[in-house]
Amino acid sequence: MAKILQIETATQVCSVALSIDGETVYTKEEIGQNLHASNLTLFIDEVIKSSHVTYNDLDAIAVSKGPGSYTGLRIGVSTAKGLCYALEKPLIAVETLEMMANGFMTETPIYAGLICPMIDARRMEVYSAVFDSNLSVLESTSAKIIDENSYSELLQKNEITFLGDGAAKCKETLNHQNAFFNYNNFNSAKYISALAYKAFQVQDFEDLAYFEPFYLKDFVVTQPKKKV
Structure with missing residues (x-):
């Protein structure tokens, strides 16, 4: 085992x-x-x-x-x-995004639409990807700034469920009849x-000496504002 x-x-x-x-x-x-x-x-x-x-x-x-x-x-x-x-x-x-999509399909196994997990990256930016119900990748992981045209081509022909802590802030912007939102914890x-x-x-293991997290974007240190 x-x-x-x-x-x-x-x-x-x-x-x-x-x-x-x-x-x-x-x-x-x-x-x-x-x-x-x-x-x-x-x-x-x-x-x-x-x-x-x-x-x-x-x-x-x-x-x-x-x-x-x-x-x-x-x-x-x-x-x-x-x-x-x-x-x-x-x-x-x-x-992480694949794990989230897998969680959604685990809880809703009869779902046949697309899944877009989103992680909040501040302001209107999210880390996201798009999967079908078999967890095949339709859009690879990327950092996106969400506007009214985001995912428009996919939404024309598909139901998409947006989930994760980045989805809530995008609900008003992604105003489409095929856009659905799930706020459960995945x-x-x-x-x-x-x-x-x-x-x-299949023994798909990482090299301990070289493995690093998938940050996607470089970490930026901001300087605190000087007190006047």
Whole structure:
């Protein structure tokens, strides 16, 4: 049996799950600002103990690799890599937007439209991709500034469900009869399970020495305004 510890920290959700052969057996998560640094290792320990396994029982560590919050991704990936080094286990990386789309299809398996997960990138910009109901990629991951013409060609012929923390701010702009919005939390480590198990079966592992999160955009440090 493949026991995989899974970590998701790409947004404000701090989420950890354990799966066995692609089935989630335990999940611990919380939504809020600045949770990852203080809570992630505590959540991992709770998941391990509550699942009645030991760290040495694990067969792999899986992590949501981004795009998303620079700080959240850095904490999640560094924690996952540290566990892999210490336990001598392989690392599996799952793209965050694919995980979100997989979560939506897990909850709505009869859905036949398109899926556009969105992660808030501030102002009217989002990190997004478009998938069909089989999780085939129709538009690759990119950073988009959303306006009234965004996704217009796809919306002419397809129903699209927009989801994630970037979708809410786009609802008024994406005003189309084929545009639907789902605000449930799909940034959950439990939705990594099937994707991680698929990767584990073909030994699609990352190189621990060189793997980095998929930030998509460079991190920019802004200088605080000087007090007058």
